[in-house]
Amino acid sequence: MGDSKLDLLQGTLDLMVLQTLSAMGEMHGYGIARRIELVSGDEVLLNQGTIYASLVRLQHRGWISAEWGTSENNRKAKFYSITKRGLKQMAEDTVYWQRLSSVMGRVLAMGERGGEQ
Numbered sequence: 404m405g406d407s408k409l410d411l412l413q414g415t416l417d418l419m420v421l422q423t424l425s426a427m428g429e430m431h432g433y434g435i436a437r438r439i440e441l442v443s444g445d446e447v448l449l450n451q452g453t454i455y456a457s458l459v460r461l462q463h464r465g466w467i468s469a470e471w472g473t474s475e476n477n478r479k480a481k482f483y484s485i486t487k488r489g490l491k492q493m494a495e496d497t498v499y500w501q502r503l504s505s506v507m508g509r510v511l512a513m514g515e516r517g518g519e520q
Contacts, residue, residue, distance in 0.1 A: 418500060421485055424467060425485050433454075435483065466485065469484075
């Protein structure tokens with residue numbers, strides 16, 4: 404992979420969107436994408452199709468809601484916010500990804516320890 408950007412595993416973008424809305428409050432899609440890119444140190448780059456597919460999926464599941472408003476540059480934009488169901492899902496997904504990350508860390512560390520536990 405080298406210097407290439409990170410490919411997102413299934414479900415990670417949805418969790419990133421939920422976490423962003425939870426931390427930042429109501430935002431439009433472009434703002435969500437830019438915030439994720441900023442926080443990732445530009446390791447994750449999101450095109451418009453990718454972020455909006457996630458937003459549609461999350462809205463369909465009832466994890467976010469949307470409302471039309473006016474953006475900072477005076478354009479009509481859809482603003483998204485996390486719902487109670489979204490907060491519950493985010494908590495569950497966070498626990499899952501933390502467990503998975505811990506397991507991957509232990510598995511990858513085997514090479515450093517020669518397979519010892």
